[in-house]
Amino acid sequence: MIPSAFEYHRPADVKSAVGVLQQYGEEARVLAGGHSLIPMMKLRMAAVEHLVDLQDITELKALTVAGDTVHLGAMVTQHELINSVALAKAAPLLREAALQIADPQVRYVGTIGGNVANGDPANDMPGLMQCLDATFTLAGPSGEREVKARDFYESAYVTACDDDEILVAITFKAPTGGYAYEKQKRKIGDYATAAAAVLITISGGKCTAASIAMTNLADTPIWSKAAGAALVGTACAEADIAAAVAAALAGISPTEDNRGPVAFKRHVAGVVIKRAIERAVSRA
Structure with a gap:
C-alpha cells in the first residue's frame, strides 16, 4: 500500500529536529530505522503529515565505551551493536540480545533508539535497558533531561517522552558478572x-x-x-x-x-x- 501524502524533513542536528516537532506538534513524527512507523504509514494506520528523518544527525550515531560507562547514540544500529568490539567486551549482554532481533536485513537499519523509544512491549531492548539500569537522554525545546529506563514506560506505546522531545542517547554502567x-x-x-x-x-x-x-x-x-x-x-x-x-x-x-x-x-x-x-x- 501507499501512505498518505506527507512533508519530508531531514534536519542536520538535534536542535533543528526538535524545532520541526515543536512547530508541527502532533502532525510530526520522528523516523529512525522506520521498521515500525513505515508499515503503519503504508497501511494508513498512522497519518503522518510531517516526517522527521534523523539519518543526517551525526551526533546521534556515536558509540563509545569510556571506562565503565557505555554511551549509545539513538541512531546506532543493531548491526553496529553486534560488531563493536569495545561494546562486546563491556556489555556482552547487549550483543547477545541484538543477535536475536529479527534478521540481518532488519538489523542493518534498525536502531537502538527506535527500539527503546517506540514503547512497544514486544521489542527486545526496552526490558534489556531496564535490566542494565540504563538512563535515556531526551532532547526538547527546553534542553535535555534524563529519565531512567525503569521509569520510562507507562503503557503500551506510551512513554515519558513528550511529543516535542527526541530520545537522543542511552547510557549505562558496564555490567559485571x-x-x-x-x-x-x-x-x-x-x-x-x-x-x-x-x-x-x-x-x-x-x-x-x-x-x-x-x-x-x-x-x-x-x-x-x-x-x-x-x-x-x-x-x-x-x-x-x-x-x-x-x-x-x-x-x-x-x-x-x-x-x-x-x-x-x-x-x-x-x-x-x-x-x-x-x-x-x-x-x-
Missing part, C-alpha cells in the same frame, strides 16, 4: 512469546546482586525487583532459582493473542526466566 538473554519465539525474526534479560554477580559463593527484566509479558517491559531480591544472599541453588522465577511470574500480566493463551505464555515465561538465570549463574 554473569549475563544471559533468553528468548522464545514462534519463528526466526518474530517477536518474543516471552524473553528475559538477567545479570548476576556472585562473590564468595553467594549472589551479591541480581537484575531480572522481562519482555512481552505485560503492556510494558517489566523489571522485577522481587525476583532479583529472591536471589541475593543465596547460592543460586535450584530452590533459590525457583523462588526467583515465582517472584518474577507474580509480576507479569500476559494477554491472549496469536502467540498463545495466557496459561501457555505463563508457562513459557517460567521456562525462559529459569534458563536465563541458570545461564547467567554459570557465567558469573
Whole structure:
C-alpha cells in the first residue's frame, strides 16, 4: 500500500529536529530505522503529515565505551551493536540480545533508539535497558533531561517522552558478572512469546546482586525487583532459582493473542526466566 501524502524533513542536528516537532506538534513524527512507523504509514494506520528523518544527525550515531560507562547514540544500529568490539567486551549482554532481533536485513537499519523509544512491549531492548539500569537522554525545546529506563514506560506505546522531545542517547554502567538473554519465539525474526534479560554477580559463593527484566509479558517491559531480591544472599541453588522465577511470574500480566493463551505464555515465561538465570549463574 501507499501512505498518505506527507512533508519530508531531514534536519542536520538535534536542535533543528526538535524545532520541526515543536512547530508541527502532533502532525510530526520522528523516523529512525522506520521498521515500525513505515508499515503503519503504508497501511494508513498512522497519518503522518510531517516526517522527521534523523539519518543526517551525526551526533546521534556515536558509540563509545569510556571506562565503565557505555554511551549509545539513538541512531546506532543493531548491526553496529553486534560488531563493536569495545561494546562486546563491556556489555556482552547487549550483543547477545541484538543477535536475536529479527534478521540481518532488519538489523542493518534498525536502531537502538527506535527500539527503546517506540514503547512497544514486544521489542527486545526496552526490558534489556531496564535490566542494565540504563538512563535515556531526551532532547526538547527546553534542553535535555534524563529519565531512567525503569521509569520510562507507562503503557503500551506510551512513554515519558513528550511529543516535542527526541530520545537522543542511552547510557549505562558496564555490567559485571554473569549475563544471559533468553528468548522464545514462534519463528526466526518474530517477536518474543516471552524473553528475559538477567545479570548476576556472585562473590564468595553467594549472589551479591541480581537484575531480572522481562519482555512481552505485560503492556510494558517489566523489571522485577522481587525476583532479583529472591536471589541475593543465596547460592543460586535450584530452590533459590525457583523462588526467583515465582517472584518474577507474580509480576507479569500476559494477554491472549496469536502467540498463545495466557496459561501457555505463563508457562513459557517460567521456562525462559529459569534458563536465563541458570545461564547467567554459570557465567558469573
